[in-house]
Structure formats: structure tokens, C-alpha cells
Amino acid sequence: MSPSPLAELVRLKLKLPSPADKTADVDRLFHALKAVGYDDVTVPLELMRRLPAELRSSGFEVSLVIAPQARGFRLLDIGPEAVYGLAMDLGSTNIACALYDLATGEKLDELDEVNPQVSFGSDVLTRVQRAMTGEFDPLAAALKIGMNSLIRTICRKNSISDRTIYAMTVAGNTIMTHFFLGLEVGNIPLSPYTPVSNSPVFLSAGEAGLVINSRAVVYTFPNAGSYVGGDIISGIIFGGINREESPVLFVDVGTNVEVTLGCKDWIMTGAGAAGPALEGGVAAIGRKAEPGTINSVRIDPVSGEITVGVIDGLEPAGICGSGLIDLVSEMFSAGLIDQTGRFTDQAHRVVSRDGVRALALHRAGDKELFITEPEIRNFLVSKAAMFSFLYVFVRSVGLAFRDIKKVLVSGALGCGINPESAIKIGMLPDIPRERLVLLGNSSLGGAGMVLLDRGLLEEVSLLSSRVTYREMNEDSELMNILQGAIFIPHTEPELLKA
Amino acid sequence: MSPSPLAELVRLKLKLPSPADKTADVDRLFHALKAVGYDDVTVPLELMRRLPAELRSSGFEVSLVIAPQARGFRLLDIGPEAVYGLAMDLGSTNIACALYDLATGEKLDELDEVNPQVSFGSDVLTRVQRAMTGEFDPLAAALKIGMNSLIRTICRKNSISDRTIYAMTVAGNTIMTHFFLGLEVGNIPLSPYTPVSNSPVFLSAGEAGLVINSRAVVYTFPNAGSYVGGDIISGIIFGGINREESPVLFVDVGTNVEVTLGCKDWIMTGAGAAGPALEGGVAAIGRKAEPGTINSVRIDPVSGEITVGVIDGLEPAGICGSGLIDLVSEMFSAGLIDQTGRFTDQAHRVVSRDGVRALALHRAGDKELFITEPEIRNFLVSKAAMFSFLYVFVRSVGLAFRDIKKVLVSGALGCGINPESAIKIGMLPDIPRERLVLLGNSSLGGAGMVLLDRGLLEEVSLLSSRVTYREMNEDSELMNILQGAIFIPHTEPELLKA
Numbered sequence: 002m003s004p005s006p007l008a009e010l011v012r013l014k015l016k017l018p019s020p021a022d023k024t025a026d027v028d029r030l031f032h033a034l035k036a037v038g039y040d041d042v043t044v045p046l047e048l049m050r051r052l053p054a055e056l057r058s059s060g061f062e063v064s065l066v067i068a069p070q071a072r073g074f075r076l077l078d079i080g081p082e083a084v085y086g087l088a089m090d091l092g093s094t095n096i097a098c099a100l101y102d103l104a105t106g107e108k109l110d111e112l113d114e115v116n117p118q119v120s121f122g123s124d125v126l127t128r129v130q131r132a133m134t135g136e137f138d139p140l141a142a143a144l145k146i147g148m149n150s151l152i153r154t155i156c157r158k159n160s161i162s163d164r165t166i167y168a169m170t171v172a173g174n175t176i177m178t179h180f181f182l183g184l185e186v187g188n189i190p191l192s193p194y195t196p197v198s199n200s201p202v203f204l205s206a207g208e209a210g211l212v213i214n215s216r217a218v219v220y221t222f223p224n225a226g227s228y229v230g231g232d233i234i235s236g237i238i239f240g241g242i243n244r245e246e247s248p249v250l251f252v253d254v255g256t257n258v259e260v261t262l263g264c265k266d267w268i269m270t271g272a273g274a275a276g277p278a279l280e281g282g283v284a285a286i287g288r289k290a291e292p293g294t295i296n297s298v299r300i301d302p303v304s305g306e307i308t309v310g311v312i313d314g315l316e317p318a319g320i321c322g323s324g325l326i327d328l329v330s331e332m333f334s335a336g337l338i339d340q341t342g343r344f345t346d347q348a349h350r351v352v353s354r355d356g357v358r359a360l361a362l363h364r365a366g367d368k369e370l371f372i373t374e375p376e377i378r379n380f381l382v383s384k385a386a387m388f389s390f391l392y393v394f395v396r397s398v399g400l401a402f403r404d405i406k407k408v409l410v411s412g413a414l415g416c417g418i419n420p421e422s423a424i425k426i427g428m429l430p431d432i433p434r435e436r437l438v439l440l441g442n443s444s445l446g447g448a449g450m451v452l453l454d455r456g457l458l459e460e461v462s463l464l465s466s467r468v469t470y471r472e473m474n475e476d477s478e479l480m481n482i483l484q485g486a487i488f489i490p491h492t493e494p495e496l497l498k499a
Numbered sequence: 500m501s502p503s504p505l506a507e508l509v510r511l512k513l514k515l516p517s518p519a520d521k522t523a524d525v526d527r528l529f530h531a532l533k534a535v536g537y538d539d540v541t542v543p544l545e546l547m548r549r550l551p552a553e554l555r556s557s558g559f560e561v562s563l564v565i566a567p568q569a570r571g572f573r574l575l576d577i578g579p580e581a582v583y584g585l586a587m588d589l590g591s592t593n594i595a596c597a598l599y600d601l602a603t604g605e606k607l608d609e610l611d612e613v614n615p616q617v618s619f620g621s622d623v624l625t626r627v628q629r630a631m632t633g634e635f636d637p638l639a640a641a642l643k644i645g646m647n648s649l650i651r652t653i654c655r656k657n658s659i660s661d662r663t664i665y666a667m668t669v670a671g672n673t674i675m676t677h678f679f680l681g682l683e684v685g686n687i688p689l690s691p692y693t694p695v696s697n698s699p700v701f702l703s704a705g706e707a708g709l710v711i712n713s714r715a716v717v718y719t720f721p722n723a724g725s726y727v728g729g730d731i732i733s734g735i736i737f738g739g740i741n742r743e744e745s746p747v748l749f750v751d752v753g754t755n756v757e758v759t760l761g762c763k764d765w766i767m768t769g770a771g772a773a774g775p776a777l778e779g780g781v782a783a784i785g786r787k788a789e790p791g792t793i794n795s796v797r798i799d800p801v802s803g804e805i806t807v808g809v810i811d812g813l814e815p816a817g818i819c820g821s822g823l824i825d826l827v828s829e830m831f832s833a834g835l836i837d838q839t840g841r842f843t844d845q846a847h848r849v850v851s852r853d854g855v856r857a858l859a860l861h862r863a864g865d866k867e868l869f870i871t872e873p874e875i876r877n878f879l880v881s882k883a884a885m886f887s888f889l890y891v892f893v894r895s896v897g898l899a900f901r902d903i904k905k906v907l908v909s910g911a912l913g914c915g916i917n918p919e920s921a922i923k924i925g926m927l928p929d930i931p932r933e934r935l936v937l938l939g940n941s942s943l944g945g946a947g948m949v950l951l952d953r954g955l956l957e958e959v960s961l962l963s964s965r966v967t968y969r970e971m972n973e974d975s976e977l978m979n980i981l982q983g984a985i986f987i988p989h990t991e992p993e994l995l996k997a
Contacts, residue, residue: 027695
């Protein structure tokens with residue numbers, strides 16, 4: 002049972018009007034609501050218009066949907082038998098959503114789809130530039146189409162009407178949030194980098210242009226700046242970082258690596274380029290984690306035999322980020338690649354493909370899945386960038402990995418990676434395993450938490466003004482660490498535990 | 500200068516963004532507003548979208564329109580140089596409005612037009628019956644057309660754009676209020692007589708379908724019951740009845756006579772049929788008070804010569820309620836009619852018109868204005884109904900006229916009647932003249948007060964739950980008093996001072 006969702010189902014039995022009680026219908030409703038704790042309820046005009054007939058056709062026994070507001074409440078509907086909610090994460094590459102029954106707090110389903118904006122450029126800054134040169138509206142429309150398509154799909158799949166969705170929470174990076182709200186993005190990449198809004202925004206679904214109940218409450222997470230979006234704020238809530246007594250490190254790996262470090266007293270965040278490697282995008286066979294994707298790999302150190310784990314056990318069609326991490330780690334452990342990522346003499350099955358050396362992960366009939374040497378080395382550059390960024394970021398506030406109570410990993414990596422593999426190749430710091438926590442999609446998770454508990458709204462608002470952004474791009478130490486980190490696990494392995 | 504109008508013009512100079520101050524535009528606005536006392540401001544999405552360009556084109560120096568809400572504030576616009584407001588009274592027969600400059604509190608103009616619903620029936624109950632048999636929408640539309648026509652006319656006449664009207668207050672009887680809000684009227688005339696809403700309603704002009712700024716605040720006065728509308732509540736505020744230490748009597752004469760009696764501790768109200776007489780509707784030459792209407796009459800007691808006062812000094816085309824009162828009073832004083840309203844032998848100029856006796860008020864060429872004997876007697880029935888209702892109402896709470904501190908008169912009568920005439924014919928109680936106060940259109944006046952002072956909103960809400968309705972229709976004393984009141988001034992003149 003959810004404590005206080007953004008939209009609540011309330012069943013009420015009103016007293017019947019009589020010559021001794023001529024109270025008007027709306028006022029009668031107010032009195033009945035007040036008696037069960039809902040004081041100061043706003044009733045939209047269209048519901049006021051429906052009220053007399055709804056009351057009289059039901060014998061003055063009605064179900065209501067009520068949304069708490071900053072102060073007081075708002076009536077969202079009369080008559081429904083179920084109240085659902087959606088949490089949504091607007092990623093640059095994928096849009097993900099989770100469906101909840103707001104009466105029970107139960108999570109019913111989770112889905113994601115490609116963000117249709119990808120057709121304007123996979124890089125967010127490319128999209129901003131196109132928006133600044135006249136394509137804002139088509140970009141905003143593409144995002145909205147993606148969101149509405151996802152809403153329709155998840156509703157159809159779960160056989161519920163989109164009109165029974167009465168609340169939605171939306172978390173995304175600052176640029177995605179601006180596209181969603183239809184706010185100008187042109188000042189974000191220009192000094193002094195000012196977004197239009199960093200505040201939380203409450204809209205009706207009608208205003209927001211979303212195909213759920215038009216009166217539904219739509220909450221958009223606040224950003225903390227041009228480089229710290231609502232998705233990070235949501236992730237911090239999901240990871241509980243702002244409630245920790247001592248510092249925890251939170252790593253969100255999407256198209257970029259976003260790192261947050263802090264506790265209840267202070268929180269700072271930074272972002273570095275991770276490259277597409279960690280989402281499985283470096284390899285020709287790279288693929289998102291979906292049925293038919295390899296997400297784990299084992300290599301027999303004696304026979305060199307490769308065993309792949311495939312999502313839903315289907316015939317494999319590609320490999321995702323966590324599969325790649327496993328693959329590189331296992332190849333290194335089995336002696337098939339050296340510290341630099343090059344195939345060793347022990348890699349007997351290496352063949353030449355289009356002039357480069359490659360290893361077959363899987364063969365079925367005439368279909369083969371290969372990983373090439375350049376792909377492995379590209380992957381190592383990405384893992385190096387990520388590790389060095391973590392190292393330098395933690396150092397920059399005078400801490401070391403050993404001071405970190407927990408490392409939370411979310412994003413594409415946080416779904417199902419083998420932490421042992423990630424640590425073995427020097428991608429994550431070599432900390433005691435029990436300190437490593439995989440969060441999955443933390444932005445979506447935090448959006449779900451707020452959907453189910455409006456008590457968190459205040460916490461989110463506070464967070465958005467507390468989180469500070471730490472600029473790391475011109476750090477010279479970063480380049481030194483990076484050079485060693487391209488090797489497996491690192492040229493100075495002691496740094497991994499430092 | 501108005502203390503706190505429903506919409507305020509605020510000029511702000513914001514700090515410029517800089518590398519040391521990357522605050523987002525909306526948040527920058529929030530900070531600047533907070534510094535001048537506007538905390539917790541809601542910014543509609545469409546204004547958020549316009550904000551970046553507005554700030555940068557003005558060098559971050561902007562004018563804003565802000566509306567206080569129940570709690571906090573709402574931004575209504577960016578950029579305007581003037582802020583106007585409208586007060587409106589929805590009468591069954593006429594719609595009246597007054598235009599205010601909300602920056603100065605100055606009243607700029609006042610206008611009225613016929614309520615187009617009159618074409619569905621001059622009686623409100625006829626309109627309700629037609630609404631109940633399928634004509635609700637055309638009736639509601641007719642009212643809206645009338646309101647918007649009046650808005651356009653007053654704006655054009657004063658050369659202001661309707662988009663610069665940011666606040667509007669609307670007062671009307673319960674049925675008019677329901678038609679305006681699009682709320683079902685069908686339960687009002689059926690036992691137990693429950694309206695849809697007696698609460699105050701805040702809407703945007705867009706929701707309300709009014710042709711002022713679409714984000715403007717539209718406040719609709721609460722009703723106190725099926726028979727006590729927002730117009731009475733507004734009138735009570737205008738007359739200050741709820742602040743009086745001892746009882747005052749407030750008489751609002753429109754199509755009905757509505758009587759309110761009370762002080763700061765208690766207020767009760769009742770309504771009786773007045774007939775159309777008092778609005779000038781009994782006579783063939785009856786006409787509303789507008790240029791060319793006779794509104795005062797003097798008769799030389801010696802020569803019997805009749806002198807008429809005409810609004811704007813034009814050639815007279817008819818006579819209004821206050822003119823009729825003057826006429827009957829003067830005819831009686833000059834001995835032209837007797838106590839029963841019949842022409843006496845002294846009325847030498849009486850002629851026969853269509854078989855009834857008539858007196859010419861005015862002749863110009865072949866145009867003549869006549870008042871007939873049956874018209875005078877109809878008028879006396881109306882004045883009798885009004886007086887008896889006042890008498891019985893005051894008695895019913897254990898008071899007498901001599902206990903009443905003030906008698907406030909508003910409505911058609913309250914614009915320009917000669918109190919001496921009204922008292923002489925026994926229409927109003929014979930109280931010391933300084934206790935009689937003419938209020939004009941009190942409903943419109945109260946609507947203007949609230950428009951200029953949101954501090955009154957709380958008082959209005961309290962009033963609507965405090966005012967009680969006193970049913971008088973089956974009072975047997977009423978018939979006794981009425982029979983004597985048909986005479987001039989009354990068969991028992993001592994009752995007039997009782």
C-alpha cells in the first residue's frame with residue numbers, strides 16, 4: 002500500500018439532500034471530503050458540470066480521484082474504479098516508463114522505446130544545434146510522439162485505458178526536460194549556460210500534450226543546472242544518497258558517465274564522456290539489452306570454449322554493455338587477450354575479418370557473431386575514461402575510494418553487469434563487493450518513488466538547489482590516469498584500491 | 500490607489516546572468532519576485548516558454564501581471580503596460596459592467612445591455628423550464644454572448660484592448676450564476692431546491708469563455724442558496740451591512756424585491772414578487788433609464804401643469820421606475836388622483852384612450868405620452884406588494900421600522916428615485932430622510948469592490964454561509980397589510996412609521 006501517491010482513489014457516501022439540508026451539490030461534496038481529511042479541494046469546472054448527474058445516478062455514492070497539490074487538493078475525476086500512474090525517464094537514447102497501480106502501489110510493468118529524436122542525431126548537442134537553427138518544434142514533437150507511443154503501448158499491453166492514468170512523473174536531463182516542456186534550449190550550450198527552468202513543474206496532461214487522462218497531474222523533476230538534470234536528481238532520490246551519513250559514489254552510465262558523490266550534508270556531481278562503448282555501441286554486434294542479446298559470457302580457461310548467456314534464452318543476435326564487460330574480462334582471464342587488449346598466441350580461434358583480427362563468440366549455421374581487436378581496444382578506451390573520471394572526481398574532493406561507503410551503479414550498466422568482471426578489468430574501483438550496489442534505471446526508479454509518495458516532493462525540490470556541479474574537463478591529472486587505465490586492469494593496479 | 504486588486508502590475512529589474520550566476524530564467528524570476536514580496540508564484544507553461552526572449556529583448560527589465568491566489572500567486576502575463584479589470588452584474592433583465600484601471604483603482608466607465616436571455620422569456624423561471632426541456636445550451640450561450648458583447652463595447656468605447664483586462668468579478672442571482680458557469684439549473688426549482696454550487700469559483704477567462712485576456716482571473720461570487728444569489732452577497736458587501744453594529748434594511752428592487760435585514764451578528768434575506776411595475780414595466784410608455792427617458796416629474800398644484808425631467812435633456816420617449824414613482828406621488832399631491840389611484844374631478848385634462856381614462860404627460864407634434872388609470876392601479880399593486888413585504892419581513896424578526904438604523908435601496912429603484920416621493924406614496928417606510936441611502940446597482944458596486952481589494956474575498960466566503968433565507972410566501976399577515984397598501988399611502992398610515 003502506497004502512503005500518499007500523486008493521485009488517490011477515494012470512495013464516498015454523501016448524505017442525501019432533503020428539505021432540512023438544501024446544501025448545494027459541490028458544497029455537499031466539500032463537506033464529505035473534509036470529513037475524511039481532504040480540506041480545500043479545487044473542483045475543475047467540467048467536473049462541477051458533471052457532478053449533479055453523477056451524484057443522482059449513483060444515489061450519492063461516488064468514487065473520486067484526488068490529487069494533492071502544493072497546498073490543498075484537486076479533484077481529477079468522478080466515477081472511475083481504478084487509478085493508475087506512470088513514471089517516465091527521458092533518456093537521450095531511450096525513453097523508459099513504468100506503470101503503477103496507485104491504489105495498491107504495485108508496479109505492473111516496465112517498458113522502453115528508442116527516443117525518436119535519435120533520428121535528428123544520436124548526440125544531444127547535435128539536437129540542440131538543430132533546435133537553435135529552426136528545428137525546435139519537430140524535435141519537441143518527436144519526443145512527445147515517442148512518449149505517447151510508449152504510453153499507448155504499455156496501456157494496451159496491460160489492458161488498461163489511458164484515461165485511467167491520473168498521475169505521471171517525468172525525469173530527464175536538462176535538455177530533454179526542456180524539449181518536453183517546450184522550453185527554449187538555445188541558452189543552455191552558450192555561456193553562461195542558463196536553462197529556462199530548473200524548478201519542478203506541475204502540469205495537467207492536457208497542457209503537457211500527453212495521451213493520458215487530460216486532467217492527470219504531470220510532475221516534471223527539477224534540474225540542478227545545465228549539466229545536472231532531473232534524471233540525476235531522481236537517481237539520487239532512488240539511491241537514497243541524500244540520506245546517507247557518509248559519502249557514497251553514484252555512477253550513472255548512459256551516453257555519458259554521470260558521477261555523483263555525497264551524503265546528507267553535501268552532494269556534488271560531474272559528467273564525463275564515456276563513449277558509446279558501455280552501452281554496447283562500439284561493436285558491430287552491439288545491441289541493447291533485450292530478448293536475444295548476449296548479456297553474460299564465460300570462457301573455459303583450459304579449453305578456451307566460449308559460453309554465452311542470452312536474454313530469454315533465444316538465438317543470440319548481438320551483445321550489450323554488460324555482455325561486453327564480461328567478454329573482455331573473461332578473455333583476459335583466459336589469456337586470450339593481453340593487457341593492451343590484443344589477441345595473444347593462446348587465442349587459437351582468432352580469424353581475420355575484413356583485414357582485422359576477430360574472435361567468433363557464436364556460430365549458428367551461416368550466422369556468426371564476431372568481436373574484433375579494434376573493437377576491444379575502443380572498449381578499453383571507454384572503460385579507461387570512465388575509471389579515470391571516477392578516480393579524479395573522488396580525489397578532487399579530498400577523498401579516496403577506500404573512504405566510499407557504497408558505490409551505486411545505474412544506467413545501461415546497472416541492469417545486469419557482473420561486478421566481478423567490471424572490477425577485474427579496472428572499470429570500477431576494486432572495493433569490497435558488498436559495497437557495490439546495482440540500481441538499474443535509477444532515474445525511472447526515483448520517478449516511480451515520487452509517483453507513489455508525494456512526501457518526497459519537498460525533498461526533491463531541496464535537492465535541486467543543493468546539488469552542485471563540478472567542472473572536470475580541464476583536469477590534467479585525468480589524462481595521466483587515463484593513459485594507464487587503457488590497460489587491463491591498469492598500469493598501476495594499486496590505484497584501483499586507492 | 501487600490502490596496503490589493505485581483506491582478507497587479509509589477510515592474511522588475513532582474514540581475515543579468517553571468518558565469519558566477521547561472522540561475523535559470525524562471526528561477527531568476529522567482530528570486531526577484533520573492534525579493535519584492537511575491538513568494539510562491541506559479542508560472543503557466545506558455546509564459547515560461549516566452550520568458551527567455553522577453554528577458555533578453557528587454558535587458559532583463561520586465562513588467563509583469565500577477566494575480567494573488569488563495570495561497571501564493573500566479574503570473575498572468577509578461578510585458579504589458581496597463582492592467583484593467585471588469586466588474587459585472589448578471590441581472591435577469593440587464594447585464595451591467597464597470598471598467599477599472601487596476602493600477603490606480605480608478606473607475607473608468609459603466610455600461611449595461613439587455614440580457615439576451617430575455618428573448619427566451621422575461622421571467623427567470625420560464626428560462627429554467629426551457630433549460631430543463633433541452634434549451635440549456637442556447638440559454639447559456641445567449642448569456643455568454645451578452646457578456647462578451649458588453650465587454651467588447653466597453654473596451655471599444657474606452658479605447659483599450661480586451662487583452663489588457665486581467666481580472667473580472669461576476670455577481671448574479673443563483674440561476675444566472677449557474678447559466679454563466681454552465682451548471683445544471685434543473686434541481687433549483689424542484690424540492691429540496693439544491694443548486695450545483697454555492698461556493699465562490701475562480702476560473703481563467705479561457706475556461707470561462709470570456710473575450711478578455713485568456714489567462715485573466717475570473718471570480719464568481721458565491722450564492723447563499725437557491726433564492727439568495729451572489730448579487731445579494733455582493734450587495735451586502737457594497738452596503739457594508741455585515742459590518743454594521745445595529746440592524747439595517749437593504750432593499751434591492753429588480754424584477755423581484757429582495758430584502759436583506761441584519762448587521763454584523765446576523766443577516767437574513769427574503770424575496771417577494773414586486774411585479775415589473777417598479778422597473779417601469781407596467782406602463783405602455785415604460786422604458787429603462789437611458790437617454791430620452793423621463794426620470795422625474797413635477798406637477799404644479801395650482802395650474803396642474805406637468806413638467807418632466809428627461810435623462811440627457813432629450814425629447815422624452817418613455818418613463819422609468821423612478822419617474823413613475825414621482826408621477827404618482829405628484830398626481831396624488833396635486834389632487835389629480837385619489838387614494839385608490841382613480842382620476843379625480845380636478846384632473847381636467849383626462850381624456851379617453853381606447854376606452855380607458857388617461858392623462859397626457861407630454862405632447863410634441865403628433866407624439867403623445869399617456870399614463871392610463873389601469874396602469875396607475877397596477878403600479879399601486881406593485882408598490883403595495885413591496886411595502887407589505889418590507890413590513891412583514893421586519894416584523895417577522897421582532898423588529899419595527901423605528902428600530903432600523905438605515906434603509907439602503909438599490910437596483911432599478913436605487914439609481915435616482917426621489918425618496919420623498921417613494922415615502923409619500925407609501926412604498927418605503929416613513930423614516931427620517933437621513934436614514935435612507937440610495938446605492939445604485941449594489942451588486943455591481945460590490946463586484947467592483949472585490950475586484951479592487953482581494954482582502955474582501957474571505958469576507959464574501961464567510962457571508963455566503965452566514966446569510967439565511969427566510970421563506971415568506973405563505974404569511975397571512977402579508978395579505979392583510981397588502982390590502983391596505985394598495986391605497987395611497989395606506990389605509991392605516993401609522994403602519995408606515997411603525
